Amino acid sequence: MALSPETRIQLFQMQAAIRTAEEAIVRHYHEQEMRCPVHLCIGQEAVSAGACAAVLRSDYAISHHRSHGHYLGKGGNLNAMMAEIYGKATGCSGGKGGSMHLIDLDAGFLGAAPIVGSTIPIGLGAAFSAHLKKEDRVTLVFLGDGAMESGVVHESFNFAVLKKLPVVFVCENNLYSVNSPMHVRQSHVRRLVDIATGHGLPAADGDGNDAEAVYRLTKDATDRARRGDGPSFLEFSTYRWREHCGQNFDHPAGFRDEQEVVSWMERDPISIHRHALIDEKIAHPDELDRIYAAQEALAASAIEFAINSPFPDPNTAADHIYA
């Protein structure tokens, strides 16, 4: 499937949007005004950009603790995200949630929650309701390699296959669960795609640092779902550059092998994509630089928006306990 130049440039733009937003958080986090844990996805932008570009705004997506990229990829409001991280009234959850609870229902981003594995069946439930209501709507469920160890993923795969639900499980395998490498958690004889196929769930894997590859695999999977052919599982290998939670690099502190980190940083999804667009003459370097700079400006202005927004009134803390 050949991608149109517009789509390819959009993929670049979205990756830049995610990267610049995350980098803006990095720059400001030490100020201690974003007073909640943040799980940055720098290095993994291609998955968010590629997968979300393959679906419609009316489709659903759901995520976990590391959700900034998925939220933005799906079209979530940048200002509302930053304001949420700053705990402001203008935040997408009015300050009640913070970085781990992003939501933008207008963009079909159903939400995010940090108990690993738990949003998988909830996303599946959205697909189930679309299926029962015969809506033309696909759900993307984002998960990590760590979540593949949770029992609920297995239960969810079975139900998705049983009911042929319009859902695509998008697994970002970044080799770590917090600071625990794969080999202390999963046997090397176990491949993530095999677990899916064991359940009768069609599965494929791809390069998670190649937004276009992600896009193509996700498009195939969502096309199948829309045709009524049921769920799929996609595994994308990628890598998180920064520490699990927070704004720092962790290899200087000895948490990960420096060589490993460096080798993945050399495979920066954004510069790889940039070079491809330039080499294939899809875009001029200046155009890409302009796009990047524009996203940088948006990120900066989102920070400003957040900082200038009011805190929620303490008296609203007890609002919305019950509907």
Added chain:
Amino acid sequence: MALSPETRIQLFQMQAAIRTAEEAIVRHYHEQEMRCPVHLCIGQEAVSAGACAAVLRSDYAISHHRSHGHYLGKGGNLNAMMAEIYGKATGCSGGKGGSMHLIDLDAGFLGAAPIVGSTIPIGLGAAFSAHLKKEDRVTLVFLGDGAMESGVVHESFNFAVLKKLPVVFVCENNLYSVNSPMHVRQSHVRRLVDIATGHGLPAADGDGNDAEAVYRLTKDATDRARRGDGPSFLEFSTYRWREHCGQNFDHPAGFRDEQEVVSWMERDPISIHRHALIDEKIAHPDELDRIYAAQEALAASAIEFAINSPFPDPNTAADHIYA
């Protein structure tokens, strides 16, 4: 692997022991003196007999709600089982447990508990401790097709493979979970062995109504475990004749298709095995009849033992809350 005549006759004897014990329960259950739920395994005896014959008394086994066969197969005390079902002080759990909580530590039968799926990791824990302590000890974990839907089985498979634990998961696929047939619970494109292999867990399936086939597959698996080659998964297809819980047949009440029930009853594991032993001149029909009759007598005397045993003193109800 050729089985010795002694082993083959032992397999017959054990199946007879299980069948006659269950039939004795059937005969007496309506008297309303066994005041606890019973999940009979009539029709499935070959799995219990075959799998348990392949391990040593010092090996472990653990089971679930339908555990009578596993308990007896592993060498559990028949009188103590019946007394437990009658709620007597001489029961294997002193009356505290009932049919769903059989135990015989002398026989390596670690216990049984009826929350489906939950004993799987507990059995795995026993294998883990044998592994850490470098004991030569294999654990059999019995589970049903329904348990394969629970998340905990997937988590357990991963850990078993990760640590190469000496455990054999013995799955009896009897096509039903209570009254729910497979197709409302699992997709037909999902095979139980594939789920196991998806986890990197060596798997095989076999005829669960053929005790010798069960024995051979389990022997292979336990040999591998003893060699340090890790866990295995075995699926045996078989069928439960009676209702899920209780002593009646359920097809007359329309719970299952009469034809399906009848066709499985025609494949009675005990009479198949009996005919094989006779045809291959391993045993004379009279000898087998004597064996069967002897088991019948033991079952009857176990019932008598149970009936004649005293109830536990009500004042002991609060014993053993804490160790």
Added chain:
Amino acid sequence: MNRQISYAEALCEAQRQTLDADDQVIVIGLGVPDPKGIFNSTSGLQEEFGPDRVMDMPLSENAMTGVVIGAAMTGLRPVMTHQRVDFAMTAMEQIINQAAKWHYMFNGQHKVPIVVRMVVGRGWGQGPQHSQSLQSLFAHIPGLKVIMPTSAHDAKGMLISAIEDDNPVISLEHRWLYGIKDFVPEEPFRVPLGKARVMREGTDVTIVSLSYMTLEALSAAETLETRGVNAEVVDLRSLRPLDEQTILDSIKKTGRLIVADTTNKMYGASAEIAALATEKAFSSLRGAPVRIGSPEHPAPTSPALADQYYPRAPHIAAAVLEMLELPVDGLRFDPPEGRRLDQPNASFTGPF
């Protein structure tokens, strides 16, 4: 209005009428279409509404709870059933962390209109893992509503309210209630969640009871009447929201409180009722509130052990008499003729 139906029939009727009234209602759970249909409380629903609206499910309580949460957030109104509250322990993460919190933590943007029915109970050798009454685990969690209807009338009216409610509602149903009949209107009606019910007026002592224990309390009240003691029986019905007013009003009238729960006392629901009473009606209390519950150990299986485990009407009556410093002799602790203590009635013959 003088039609009597059983608790199970009342629950079934509530589901039938809400399924009928609202396309978004679905009913799901292990064994829901089973011919025995969750103690007959879902019988016939699949035949009537089809397998897309009334369905069985895989033995995956955890994921399936997530599935109904996600379905509820996107427009459906799922009613999920667990045949035992014990099984629902596998789904605590979804219930406590997710269902209870998505409305609040997203600042009201999501609603989670699910009902999770769970069976509690006792008797007939259910033993340690099939007869727990874990209501206090749910009642502690803000964001959940937790109910325990006692009568067939309330079972219907509260289940309709629960299904129509936009919040996650946990409904705990006692197995010994399913066969008990009551006057239940045929047309749909609502009993509000969060309201206790004065089942019997009295002036000498307030007995706040939960679920099946309300029947024991009423029977105790009759015994007490013969001894000149006038007991008020308040059926709690809802644990969260809690109807403080009805409880406090009653205590202010009687000055004495007994709380009868279906399970052990420590850190249980009965502690909350007792604490509430002393916190907010201390000056009305003429003596220490007393809790009645099972001992602090798991339920044993053998009837020889389990018979003593569950307090019954005579125990409640005895507690009241003691509280009033009246003689406690001559109470009848034996079961009625032809019945044993591990059956709700003589026609109950197990096996579950």
Added chain:
Amino acid sequence: MNRQISYAEALCEAQRQTLDADDQVIVIGLGVPDPKGIFNSTSGLQEEFGPDRVMDMPLSENAMTGVVIGAAMTGLRPVMTHQRVDFAMTAMEQIINQAAKWHYMFNGQHKVPIVVRMVVGRGWGQGPQHSQSLQSLFAHIPGLKVIMPTSAHDAKGMLISAIEDDNPVISLEHRWLYGIKDFVPEEPFRVPLGKARVMREGTDVTIVSLSYMTLEALSAAETLETRGVNAEVVDLRSLRPLDEQTILDSIKKTGRLIVADTTNKMYGASAEIAALATEKAFSSLRGAPVRIGSPEHPAPTSPALADQYYPRAPHIAAAVLEMLELPVDGLRFDPPEGRRLDQPNASFTGPF
């Protein structure tokens, strides 16, 4: 005996010494060998005892709880850690139905000597799913022991007791305690489970407090002292077994009870303490017991909302003054200079 170490170091030392003394002890949990080692409470243990005795695990809390139960029944003494109690909700089935019951339901034939450490806490934007204090869910279950050590001294002594105990022990540790130092003997020692500790003697009011709230209670007691009120502070330490005697003795002395829990009140641990007091010391009470806890909704994330969520020393002091009908003015509700309310101390800078 005048060595001061932190709560985290004390926990680590308890594990080191039990690992050393008994080959059957193992330590397992997500991130146990992580350089940050569960808020430094497991740092260095893997290096010292090797990966067969101190280990990470898959993100499979439910199965891994079963695994440690099975391992414990067959001779090991596993210590398992969850970085948040919220995560342990996935393992409730194993904890409530299995760990708590195997000893009892098999008539004493199995022992389940496991310790499950769980982190509770507050602050710094942890929000609704990372800062719950769910102790009452465990404390309700017979068969479990449930502890909440407050001081570094007790953290060490109680963890050693817990590891040596033949029963499943749930230990809830408050995140804000890890850095706090106390005098802790170097040699192994035991603090018995099931004993409360009078942290401060007083005559006017009894404050029973849980975990971190004990520090707030002690600080409130100091404030109260300046106003002539003499508060006794009882650190509960163990929820099950519950040290009724110490609590009742104190109430009998003071006639007044305040219970300060780390979480919401309804159906919480504070209800049990209040109910116990009225049930067993009614005649000693000079006024209604009062519970102090967070409001009945999930913890919001923004400091603007969360700052009001957690009661602190001034709130406890105010409650005492009100109870004694003394003027409640002039209490200092602001945090100390250089600190915000979502940090335990100025050096705490997140992110968790």
